[in-house]
Amino acid sequence: SGCNSESRGALVVLEGLDRSGKTSQSSRLLTYLEGLGHSVELWRFPDRSTNVGQMISSYLSNKSQLDDHTIHLLFSANRWEKRSLMETKLKTGTTLIVDRYSYSGVAFSSAKGLGDEWCKAPEIGLLAPDLVFYLDIQPEKAAERGGYGDEKYERLEFQRKVSQCYQVLHDASWKIVDACQPIEDIEKQLQELVLECVMACQKGKPLANLWS
Ligand code: FDM
Secondary structure (H helix, E strand, O other), rough: OOOOOOOOOOOEEEOOOOOOOHHHHHHHHHHHHHHHOOOEEEEEEEOOOOHHHHHHHOOOOOOOOOOOHHHHHHHHHHHHHHHHHHHHHHHHOOOOEEOOOHHHHHHHHHOOOOOOOHHHHHHHEEEEEEEEEEEEHHHHHHHHOOOOOOOOOHHHHHHHHHHHHHHHHOOOOOEEOOOOHHHHHHHHHHHHHHHHHHHHHHOOOOOOEEOO
């Protein structure tokens, strides 16, 4: 176990609708990998701590209004401003568990009617995840879980569209996990796959860029 300083960390992304369980599974993965002695951090996008992140946060809480293209580019800029730190962390052996990434960017904006290719373009050149989990849940089931807040996108009608956009977006490399299973069952499935991925990265799997 443990990790030597020569080997790189893994970029692991969790995607899914609101209330699909991404956030609790992300923190469980963090605890799990830490417990095995790995260097690991939990990140999330949007990262609301930066200036760009604060503009995004204000938009999401309906305190400001922005054109759909503009907010899309801000979400993307919010990832770009973290790219070099992300690369440094990975190259120095830290695994990153990331709660939402470029796929949220494309799914949510294309659900508003922006073109897929247009949405993907600003993501090109960001780091490509080594592993993407999709916590799969029907929008109606997610809504039943309650806890939709007052944020912009937290409406069933819109989540249905986002769900469809995720369907178009995912490829064979994604790990689709049934998000309606008991929390511990999901956790076990993620643990196995994450460990495999962390090992592959330690053994020298190269870092890649989006969009691939
Ligand atoms: N979201 C998130 C986007 O629309 N684009 C993005 O690039 C990202 C990362 O922001 F509704 C949406 C998804 C969600 C909202 O996310 C805030 P969190 O996970 O609730 O903070």
